[in-house]
Amino acid sequence: MIAFNRYYNQFNILSIALVVLSLLFLVFKGLNFGIDFKGGTLIELRSVDNKINVSSLRDNLNQMNLGDISVKNFGNETDFLIKFENNNNKNVIEEIKINLEKSFGNNFNFRRIENVGPKVSAELLKSGVIAISVALAMMLIYIWIRFEWQFSFGAILALFHDVIVTLGLFSLLGLEINLSIIAAVLTIVGYSMNDTVVIYDRVRENLKKYSDIKIFELTNISINETLSRTLITSITTLLALLSIFFFGGEILKGFSLAMIFGVVFGTYSSIYIANTVLVRLNVSQKTILKEEDKN
């Protein structure tokens, strides 16, 4: 048996530090919102001519006065991603096409064009925030129905930890937040909850079985009993996600990366946050028996 409980304090301090750091990053550095949430135009280009590079493309587009424009390689040397805030210049895409053709010849393939107006992006951001809030609320309600309040508190704390730290990491690395990241965060919420519930299920079962074991020991027993399942499921999920990350194409990179972070944090938090909350709230056999008496 691994003595997970020996490090409860250390990891709690680590988690608090991570959450505080993440919040600091979120407040002071902020998130790198993509055009879905900020509005603007995105163009994915593929050039047939491999002499064309990012800087020549950037120089050329800078002459068009499109404002703050970002030009990057996207996945490989001949694919480019161009992003800029589009201030109501409606036919800008056509202008860019003409301009690029004039300077580089007919060497481009416009693979993807996205244009999101300010009103729509504001709505998308709002509905994203609502979706995550509703998801957290639903999880809270679900676990509240299934378990005692101490358990729900622990699970929700673990969820917040995972979401905040994942977003914090996105802020730190300056990774783009777009619609698919919202999907990833929601899936992380589901996954983290799932992991926590499996361990909690065992904790509750053990609480009924042993009246003489303290919660500090009991959580450790429960973690160990469910450990191989926790690891195997995390591994298979990570295998699937790594496969998406490496082979699923550029568009899914951000999504799968967010999920990979989320699965790692989710696994960690269901061991070190969800359980330590039970220890700190001094949950005992009485806690669950009291609830059952009431019913």
Added chain:
Amino acid sequence: MLYFSKLRIFFIFLITLFFIVFASSNLFKLSNDLLKKKINLGLDLQGGSYLLLEIDNTPVIEQKLQNLTITIRNYFKEKNIRIKNLKLIDQKLSFSVEEKFKEKIIETFTDKESDLNPYYQRFKSHQLDIVEENDIFFINFSKQGIVELKISSQDQALEIVRRRIDEIGTNEPNILKRGNDRILVELPGLDDPMRIKSLLGKTANLTFRFITNNTEDSFGAEKLKYEDNDEEEVVSKRIILSGDNLLDAQPRMNNETNETVVSFTLDRVGAKRFGKATSTGIGKQLAIVLDGKIISAPVIRDTIASGSGQISGGFTFQSATDLALLLRSGALPAPLNIVEERTVGPDLGQDSIDAGMIALVIGFVLVIVFIFVKYKIFGLITNVALIINLFLLVGILTIFEATLTLPGIAGIILTVGMAVDANVLIFERIKEELNNEKNNLIAFDSGYTKSKTAILDANITTLLAAIILFFMGSGPIKGFSLTLGIGIFTTLFSVYFIARLLTVLYVSKNKEKEGLI
């Protein structure tokens, strides 16, 4: 938990077969109607354009209030009430009357039978709100009046958008209402929406009006610019003909001038009016005005009674074709703005499909190998269930002809990764049970029973997340929540029916064997 009746096995077999057949129908071209069903590919996979159009209702409201000024004046004139200082400022009508008529005015506007101010029974609201402030009446649209107006202009705009897109003849366009002032257009297979965008961007409000030198024209006059240069003309506000009077419009080559023109045919009313106007107006210039710009202003040389004519204006064949198309399909009630556009080229779509499939196969193989190494014979059982799970998932998507997006493929891959969780929970539990229980059958049975709540909890939480995503998400994200959500049901089926059945068959043959798992 270990007993399966023959009937049950039969049904499990049947259901599995049923879905496998449907799932495979995606791979073949079958003529059978039932088996012709296929998963739809989202725009991000097959390539195409997604346009969200917003109707700008401001001019409509403006116009309605403008018309209302005339109506109000005439209405009260008949009743011998003099309306003073009738003005339209900031989408608000204001006027005043003599003190003794005030009550009558209020009464007219708040009467539920009012001709001037329709009452919507089901909303319990009038179309217009009236307030009196410092002896001045203010009239504007009520909240419900605006909603009604938006809905009606949305209906009209939808129809016109549909006609314009149908005229171009794109593949299975999808045109839907969104809210009460937006229209969603999905155009599969279209990789350059430039033409459609420019066609939808035009209101196509066509009028024929005389050019007048007299700014005191009784109908009023306005200065308008030409389409192709900055010259201005004073054009009467009296409308001789409008686009509504057109029966047909076609691009033509004028043989005499060698110019591309748009020839049009008028309806009966239009032909009559056109004949009259051209006979009384010989020598005058008739301006052809499209969306507030003069296309051309030919001098009338002869009476045109045939009800047909030509518009010239330095068109290319393309621009003449587009104008003819716009005229045929009619004018939009209000201008449309494109507030969101997402276009994916067909080769990126194909690349995404390829990448998604490679990721799926690799992810699948990795998971299968890992599980087999970990659980041996039971790993094999889990893997069989996993493969059937995948068929079920694809089969269900096919039956509902659901739309598969790139995030949707990610959802399927993720399902593969998470689906083994239930079997892992069960097998780990059985291992624990075997520590205390020597009888294989009993240990397996209680392993299944005791892991049930954890499995349900785990899947319900994921399902909740998927449901929220489905209702809150848009487009591709919906595709992700769909595959993730359906994946949960197929996972439970494959775990509790397929994997359990195979486990039972194996265990009952090896009752006495030790270290079974």
